[in-house]
Amino acid sequence: MEIEPSNHVHLTEHRDDEGQRMGMWIFLFTEVILFGGLFLVYAVYRNMHPVDFHEGSIKLNVVIGAINTIILLTSSYFVAMAVSSMQKGKVKQARTLLLLTILCAIIFLVNKFFEWQTKFHHGLFPGMEEFYKLSHGESLFFILYFFMTGLHGVHVIVGAVFIGFILRYIKKGKVNPVRYTLLENSGLYWHLVDIIWIFLFPLFYLII
Amino acid sequence: MEEEKRHIVGLDKNTLIWIDLLILTFVTISVAQFNFRSVTVIIALLIASTKSYLVITNFMHLKFESRMLKLMVGIAGVIFILILIALFLDYSAR
Numbered sequence: 001m002e003i004e005p006s007n008h009v010h011l012t013e014h015r016d017d018e019g020q021r022m023g024m025w026i027f028l029f030t031e032v033i034l035f036g037g038l039f040l041v042y043a044v045y046r047n048m049h050p051v052d053f054h055e056g057s058i059k060l061n062v063v064i065g066a067i068n069t070i071i072l073l074t075s076s077y078f079v080a081m082a083v084s085s086m087q088k089g090k091v092k093q094a095r096t097l098l099l100l101t102i103l104c105a106i107i108f109l110v111n112k113f114f115e116w117q118t119k120f121h122h123g124l125f126p127g128m129e130e131f132y133k134l135s136h137g138e139s140l141f142f143i144l145y146f147f148m149t150g151l152h153g154v155h156v157i158v159g160a161v162f163i164g165f166i167l168r169y170i171k172k173g174k175v176n177p178v179r180y181t182l183l184e185n186s187g188l189y190w191h192l193v194d195i196i197w198i199f200l201f202p203l204f205y206l207i208i
Numbered sequence: 209m210e211e212e213k214r215h216i217v218g219l220d221k222n223t224l225i226w227i228d229l230l231i232l233t234f235v236t237i238s239v240a241q242f243n244f245r246s247v248t249v250i251i252a253l254l255i256a257s258t259k260s261y262l263v264i265t266n267f268m269h270l271k272f273e274s275r276m277l278k279l280m281v282g283i284a285g286v287i288f289i290l291i292l293i294a295l296f297l298d299y300s301a302r
Contacts, residue, residue: 206240
């Protein structure tokens with residue numbers, strides 16, 4: 001009798017779903033440390049220049065910030081539902097929800113683009129002429145604003161690409177209702193991006 | 209390898225968390241219209257922390273993970289916050 005090795009692959013396959021998720025959590029810790037350092041710099045400079053930070057904050061558009069907050073929260077909700085759908089075996093629904101998440105990411109970035117464009121127009125980007133007329137504290141505010149929202153924006157792009165890969169894997173059957181840890185991990189990353197924005201929004205847009 | 213039994217979060221639960229998050233966003237914007245002086249930042253941070261807690265426990269399913277993973281995230285979180293507070297106090301006291 002001939003033994004076909006391919007028939008035995010799934011029997012000998014070693015999987016550690018929890019270990020995979022734990023690895024993702026450990027990676028997320030390093031992301032938190034990255035942003036944590038920046039939040040610390042923010043805290044120290046805001047403590048030194050409270051009035052200048054308030055003046056800088058007034059120049060930001062709270063409405064766009066609030067809309068972007070709602071968009072990111074909603075996209076997190078979509079990803080959470082995509083995981084539930086996949087667990088229930090509703091693959092098509094999961095794919096639609098992931099597509100909606102990527103759409104949210106794109107809308108977020110478009111808003112960010114217009115927001116930044118306005119700031120560029122007013123010459124508030126470090127290195128522009130108007131920037132050097134700002135007070136010391138206010139220039140620090142805008143350096144931190146551009147750096148932190150910029151770094152967050154990069155994370156939004158990475159998260160959207162990650163989810164794009166998951167969509168491909170679902171199509172190929174590599175991510176399926178039995179094996180969906182990759183989908184969960186992309187969700188974990190996306191939720192972290194959301195959490196970072198949850199802190200960025202009040203700290204930059206809502207300073208009294 | 210045997211399948212681990214996983215908890216599936218229902219649509220209603222996810223929607224409830226999403227609505228809570230939207231309400232908290234509305235609260236944080238409304239509160240920022242009033243000046244409570246130094247307390248304003250603390251209120252904003254408390255609301256943001258509450259929102260993060262909701263996302264971590266429910267959307268990120270930490271609620272349904274093993275005790276080991278919960279401990280890991282909890283300890284790392286507490287140490288992280290303590291280090292931030294300690295460094296901030298050090299700088300602001302100079």
